[in-house]
Amino acid sequence: MDKNTVLEKSRNSRSDEGIEYAESKGRKIGFVIFSLIFLFIILFNLFFSGGNNSVFYAASSMFWIFISTDAFEKFKFTRKKSHLVITIAGGVATIIWLANFIIITLE
Template identity: 30%
Template sequence: MNKEEILEKSREEKKDEGREFVFHKGRKSGVTGMLILFVILAVFNLYNNHLETTYALVTMFFGYLGSESMGIYTLTHKKIDLLKTVIGCIVCIAFLVLYLNGVTN
């Protein structure tokens, strides 16, 4: 392939790498912010003995982690991404059960 063929193929994909970079950077900042807030709220809730709220936070966090890893696994097919998906979903479901048990009792 020569340079022109590569450029033409790239144009046909209709991807804007600059835009993808910006969205990736934004997602990374969002996840970092969410992680910081999660830690603050989880420590606060554990200190004040609000286990039900902590269970809800852990459920949401690992639900996000499992879902994100599943999306990555469908593209990469790496075993580590599959492992993160399985662990994230198992932990999410376990804490969801704990949360629902605490709310109904």
């Protein structure tokens, strides 16, 4: 393949490696910040909730669905069983925390 053909293919492709890199880096930073905010909300709720755990249940369900979907995408690419286990466990945890949130809220 000559240089012009490679350049033409690159120009015609709809993906840009720079954008893909930025998105990947943004996701990694977002995951860290999301985890820190989750931890803050959980600890704050632990000390100042007055026994109301609905915030804990809501935040936990969001955290676990995030973990589960991330692991599922990794599983689709790598086919590692550990990612599949995390996907299933995260999905189950999401359902449990979400059900607890709904039950507590409707009481």
